[in-house]
Amino acid sequence: MQDTRNIRMLTRYTAWANDRLLKALGQLPPGEVTAPRATSFGNMIRTLNHAYVVDLIWQAHLEGRPHGFTSRNTDATPTLAQLQEQQQGLDGWYIRYADGLTAPTQSEIVHFNFVDGGKGAMTRGDMLLHIVNHKTFHRGYVADMMYQVPARPPSMDLPVFLRDAAPDLS
Template sequence: MLTREYCITMARYNAWQNRGLRKLLQTMPAKELNADRGLFFGSIFATVNHLLWADTMWMSRFQGQPQPDVSLKDAVHFQPTIAAWAGERFRTDGHILLWAEKVREVQLVSNLTWYSGLKGAEISRNMGGCVAHFFNHQTHHRGQIHAALTGMGLKPEPTDMFLMPDQGPWL
């Protein structure tokens, strides 16, 4: 069973990793950000846009709030520039942490029901499983981005959780 502390730790990890990406990506030329790197969504910029869109979508489900105005098909264009992405990424990471600090464990064992545009149907799943997927999805795509940046000869910050500042009691 997931706990509130797990959610807080993963939200902090997410924000820490995204801070490092924001610092690095904002220094890169648009041509490099938009080059097809063989990632699932092609370019680094398309991938970070997809990830921000997905985080926004999942948070709307977790909190019963409006979904992003952009469809999954257009998620790779969620933000028009790296500067707009960086600002929205910062805000979203703060929002995720605030949610994690307030989530109750009873919510994590209940069911979450939403309409999935991808499946074209209503879906109902355990909230804890959805939250685990949410954090795993972030790590998965950031791993692709990290590999692409490393392949370009850049040095992104480490991804090991035990190196995270103020790790909390779980480590």
């Protein structure tokens, strides 16, 4: 049951860290979240939109349905407010999904197709761990871009979440 507890905690951590970062981005001077940056997605908002799209793709895999994406980002970029609202809703879905996992369902293997067409198979628990890790990776990119503004990113470390915001999941 420790694994299930950790997955539940990590989905909550992700929602907390996403919320902190998105609120901090809202405090930046106008235009900074869309300003061109030396990064693979071009700017802060497109980087976070990529993470959101990937969340949608893995949600579809977990639900056993097609996701409809042919790319890991969208042509149109949402506003920061739109992305924040959409990400909060999806973070809530992941928390509820993790809360519904049992040890047997967490170990269940799900077969899926990657966006590039390749075949994949992972356990539900490993899929959730990937989702958490993927967003942590891209929040780090955005935190680095904030230093380029210059602005200080919020603390989004797991120990800070455990100290300040983690619910008792025992």
